[in-house]
Every structure is written in structure tokens, then in C-alpha cells.
Amino acid sequence: MGHMGWDDLKSSRQDTRFRRGGYEQADREHAGTDPTYSDRPSGTPAFYASLPAKQVAAACLFRDDVGRVLLVKPVYKDPWELPGGGVDENESPLAACARELQEELGIDLVPGRLLCVDYRAAVDGIRGDALRFVFDGGMLTSAHCDQFVLDPKELLQWSFVDRADLDTLVTPAMARRIRAALVAEASPVYLEEGYPPSLWS
Numbered sequence: 001m002g003h004m005g006w007d008d009l010k011s012s013r014q015d016t017r018f019r020r021g022g023y024e025q026a027d028r029e030h031a032g033t034d035p036t037y038s039d040r041p042s043g044t045p046a047f048y049a050s051l052p053a054k055q056v057a058a059a060c061l062f063r064d065d066v067g068r069v070l071l072v073k074p075v076y077k078d079p080w081e082l083p084g085g086g087v088d089e090n091e092s093p094l095a096a097c098a099r100e101l102q103e104e105l106g107i108d109l110v111p112g113r114l115l116c117v118d119y120r121a122a123v124d125g126i127r128g129d130a131l132r133f134v135f136d137g138g139m140l141t142s143a144h145c146d147q148f149v150l151d152p153k154e155l156l157q158w159s160f161v162d163r164a165d166l167d168t169l170v171t172p173a174m175a176r177r178i179r180a181a182l183v184a185e186a187s188p189v190y191l192e193e194g195y196p197p198s199l200w201s
Contacts, residue, residue: 059084
């Protein structure tokens, strides 16, 4: 499914294909090389079953030509969010982000590079600990935005927001995460509760 107006964003990125073959794909790629180990899981099923599970979500950071950030207003909660959502079982964060863009905004776009990963501590009685991925969506024009088709079951509206106004619309942790993602340069940034390691002490 293609959308006119997205070609300039797509062509500016390396061709990205989701790899769904897992270790079987890796084994095929290494066929005949006789490696010492394979990419198959090295532990037992009982070992993996004993490990804790984390909630994972992925979002995309879009900007307009003056640097404002695209936010969306969910139907089911008060704070605004970046476009994105939860990662399903057996789904990569990148694939989840692309799926959520299609479901929420009706756009067919593979996000760009990873900007940040944010670890969130557990909240007693509500959720376990979590990881939040933010990918680069690039700059959007009015022509791009004219093609948005919001899912009314998910979103009420969208808006470009100045960085200075983030604190009035999103949670404090989300505001910190967005600001860290906006200044991420060559490498992704690691965060905990929206803070980089240099601010932990």
C-alpha cells in the first residue's frame, strides 16, 4: 500500500525490511560456514520461562518545518502521546511502530533510526517495568499531514506542539523522553525515567 507524499521520506532512508525469520533466517545465511555456535536460543525452555517479562512500547517522533513535535490525543486517557503503541508478542519494536502508524494515522511508513530507549520502573498494582523505544519519523509537510486518517477508536486529534509546551500536554517522563530524542545525534540515547545516565547521581 503506497501513499503519495511519503516517497521523499522513504527514499531518504536505507531500505528497511523487517526480519521475521529469527534464528532460522540467520542459520540459512550462515549455511556452509560451520560456525561454532548458532543463533538458536542457548538456554532451556524452563530457563526462559523463569525470566521476567517487560512491557514494551514503540513510538515515532515527527517534526514539522519549524521543529514542532507531532502529538496525538488518545481516546482512552488524558495525556497526549507520540504516535505509537504497545509491541505485540513476537513483534519487533520497529515493526510495532510501523504497524501503529498505519493503524492510528493511516500512513504507510517504516520509521527511521532509533533515537532513544527509556526504562520505566514498575508501578505497584498497575504495571510492571517497561521499555519505551522512540524512532525517528523525520520532517512532515502539510501534504503529509493531509493524508492522515485517524482511527476514531484510538485517537481524537493530532497537533504539532512547541517544545516549550510539552509539559502542559504529556507526562513529565514523556516530556523528558521527547526532549532527549530531539537532541540525539549520531547514536541512540539510553534513558531511565526520561533521564540520561549523567543525571542519575
